[in-house]
Amino acid sequence: xxxxxxxxxxxxxxxxxxxxxxxxxxxxxxxxxxxxxxxxxxxxxxxxxxxxxxxxxxxxxxxxxxxxxxxxxxxxxxxxxxxxxxxxxxxxxxxxxxxxxxxxxxxxxxxxxxxxxxxxxxxxxxxxxxxxxxxxxxxxxxxxxxxxxxxxxxxxxxxxxxxxxxxxxxxxxxxxxxxxxxxxxxxxxxxxxxxxxxxxxxxxxxxxxxxxxxxxxxxxxxxxxxxxxxxxxxxxxxxxxxxxxxxxxxxxxxxxxxxxxxxxxxxxxxxxxxxxxxxxxxxxxxxxxxxxxxxxxxxxxxxxxxxxxxxxxxxxxxxxx
Amino acid sequence: xxxxxxxxxxxxxxxxxxxxxxxxxxxxxxxxxxxxxxxxxxxxxxxxxxxxxxxxxxxxxxxxxxxxxxxxxxxxxxxxxxxxxxxxxxxxxxxxxxxxxxxxxxxxxxxxxxxxxxxxxxxxxxxxxxxxxxxxxxxxxxxxxxxxxxxxxxxxxxxxxxxxxxxxxxxxxxxxxxxxxxxxxxxxxxxxxxxxxxxxxxxxxxxxxxxxxxxxxxxxxxxxxxxxxxxxxxxxxxxxxxxxxxxxxxxxxxxxxxxxxxxxxxxxxxxxxxxxxxxxxxxxxxxxxxxxxxxxxxx
Numbered sequence: 001x002x003x004x005x006x007x008x009x010x011x012x013x014x015x016x017x018x019x020x021x022x023x024x025x026x027x028x029x030x031x032x033x034x035x036x037x038x039x040x041x042x043x044x045x046x047x048x049x050x051x052x053x054x055x056x057x058x059x060x061x062x063x064x065x066x067x068x069x070x071x072x073x074x075x076x077x078x079x080x081x082x083x084x085x086x087x088x089x090x091x092x093x094x095x096x097x098x099x100x101x102x103x104x105x106x107x108x109x110x111x112x113x114x115x116x117x118x119x120x121x122x123x124x125x126x127x128x129x130x131x132x133x134x135x136x137x138x139x140x141x142x143x144x145x146x147x148x149x150x151x152x153x154x155x156x157x158x159x160x161x162x163x164x165x166x167x168x169x170x171x172x173x174x175x176x177x178x179x180x181x182x183x184x185x186x187x188x189x190x191x192x193x194x195x196x197x198x199x200x201x202x203x204x205x206x207x208x209x210x211x212x213x214x215x216x217x218x219x220x221x222x223x224x225x226x227x228x229x230x231x232x233x234x235x236x237x238x239x240x241x242x243x244x245x246x247x248x249x250x251x252x253x254x255x256x257x258x259x260x261x262x263x264x265x266x267x268x269x270x271x272x273x274x275x276x277x278x279x280x281x282x283x284x285x286x287x288x289x290x291x292x293x294x295x296x297x298x299x300x301x302x303x304x305x306x307x308x309x310x311x312x313x314x315x316x317x318x319x320x321x
Numbered sequence: 322x323x324x325x326x327x328x329x330x331x332x333x334x335x336x337x338x339x340x341x342x343x344x345x346x347x348x349x350x351x352x353x354x355x356x357x358x359x360x361x362x363x364x365x366x367x368x369x370x371x372x373x374x375x376x377x378x379x380x381x382x383x384x385x386x387x388x389x390x391x392x393x394x395x396x397x398x399x400x401x402x403x404x405x406x407x408x409x410x411x412x413x414x415x416x417x418x419x420x421x422x423x424x425x426x427x428x429x430x431x432x433x434x435x436x437x438x439x440x441x442x443x444x445x446x447x448x449x450x451x452x453x454x455x456x457x458x459x460x461x462x463x464x465x466x467x468x469x470x471x472x473x474x475x476x477x478x479x480x481x482x483x484x485x486x487x488x489x490x491x492x493x494x495x496x497x498x499x500x501x502x503x504x505x506x507x508x509x510x511x512x513x514x515x516x517x518x519x520x521x522x523x524x525x526x527x528x529x530x531x532x533x534x535x536x537x538x539x540x541x542x543x544x545x546x547x548x549x550x551x552x553x554x555x556x557x558x559x560x561x562x563x564x565x566x567x568x569x570x571x572x573x574x575x576x577x578x579x580x581x582x583x584x585x586x587x588x589x590x591x592x593x594x595x596x597x598x599x600x601x602x603x604x605x606x607x608x609x610x611x612x613x614x615x616x617x618x619x620x
Contacts, residue, residue, distance in 0.1 A: 052493075144596055148378045202615070206615075281470045282560055
């Protein structure tokens with residue numbers, strides 16, 4: 001009997017050598033009982049992940065070869081959707097917007113969260129209160145965040161421009177200018193996310209042995225040298241994790257915010273790829289074309305993750321030895 | 322980067338921090354307004370900036386139609402009428418109810434399924450275990466928006482569109498919970514279970530009577546996360562449901578705001594009602610949440 005584990009190619013292996021040696025005849029049945037138990041324990045999540053995550057992933061690729069008109073008539077068009085994609089200026093504009101968003105947002109968020117993490121490491125009086133303040137925005141939903149900032153960034157009535165005027169600066173049309181609007185979306189994202197990644201960095205910083213800093217101090221190293229020579233290299237796994245997570249989130253996770261805050265405007269200045277794909281599918285009913293665009297986006301994401309993995313020499317995810 | 326403990330002006334230690342033993346090597350006198358004071362000032366200013374929008378939202382929701390854009394933090398004329406309007410004008414209670422049911426059921430069922438899978442991956446030996454874990458882990462990269470369209474097609478094919486099943490079943494399955502729980506289980510000493518297995522307990526009893534009670538802290542943290550994530554969900558409910566009866570709170574607020582866009586006092590009141598339960602959860606469970614985020618930052 002082989003183990004029944006859904007959705008993975010089962011490779012028969014030699015029975016594990018470290019299995020508890022017990023009475024010869026009983027051993028096999030005990031091993032098999034364990035296999036069966038494992039299969040049953042994995043069954044609910046295995047089926048669920050298979051049907052609602054892995055299957056859609058493959059379906060996305062399959063769908064991309066069809067033209068789907070309205071509800072349910074499929075017509076095989078081979079690479080037609082991909083040809084259309086190559087000649088679709090709106091799609092490339094959305095990729096360009098996404099690229100700008102990723103390139104500005106990811107490093108900014110990284111630096112801000114790391115700085116906050118280092119600040120929280122200083123054991124200042126009132127720590128708990130600051131931590132709460134930084135983390136609180138993350139409790140809101142992106143819909144509420146979008147509405148709130150739409151209210152605050154309003155050109156005439158928003159508090160941001162009122163404050164700017166009071167300080168003698170020119171009020172800006174935050175959501176009315178295509179370039180500015182994207183930076184507004186980036187700023188809001190950083191504000192929303194920084195508390196979460198601050199805690200991740202803080203955890204990474206707490207892993208670094210305190211003795212190293214004390215030794216460095218004795219050797220006369222300044223704060224900056226200690227950071228560059230101790231903190232930065234030892235934080236590598238955490239940095240890798242944060243980079244991957246924020247890049248993936250930046251490519252796909254901005255949909256809610258853009259939907260509510262700017263609806264992709266002005267002049268498609270904030271129409272990120274995910275927003276354009278949503279429009280193709282659920283506004284124009286072009287499911288096949290949207291699936292092709294989505295598959296392309298996943299390809300970019302996998303490539304980028306691989307690139308980050310290479311550049312950071314891979315943070316180790318899992319050392320279970 | 323120094324967390325110098327040999328300061329003369331000893332600040333009251335904040336809750337949850339432990340002061341390292343004095344090394345006694347370097348004792349420098351510090352002026353009371355040294356770099357530390359600068360850092361405290363910085364932390365205070367940044368905290369204020371971070372929290373200001375949330376306060377602004379809450380106070381603005383008590384203003385009237387005309388004063389909502391007056392740029393004052395403290396409302397001049399407090400009114401509760403915005404909240405009354407929101408609850409009477411739209412089926413707000415229904416939206417809250419839908420979100421609550423969805424988030425509660427998803428949380429309970431997901432915790433059961435994920436802890437079962439995590440137990441098998443952390444403790445049971447079977448062929449292909451590592452391969453399965455890698456496959457599960459790699460699905461972490463497949464974020465929900467990417468499979469929004471094919472997921473919609475799958476759910477439509479299964480005939481689940483426009484039902485509570487559509488709201489509840491797909492969000493159950495994400496690898497994040499499995500991953501965190503597995504990390505936690507790997508850290509539990511094996512002796513307890515081994516003794517039970519030798520005594521002839523079945524795997525289910527070991528899981529139910531030993532593992533689950535031991536994982537109470539991580540389960541409570543994860544339940545807050547799952548509840549929060551599903552309470553705040555927007556994109557999937559937006560495409561999966563059409564009926565007014567199934568509108569969840571986030572979709573409701575978004576549509577409400579397009580309808581009453583200019584009446585910021587109403588829109589913000591609706592947003593505040595949606596946010597308050599989560600803020601309350603956060604303030605109660607803050608410590609557990611922070612701890613569980615820390616375990617996800619990988620070692």
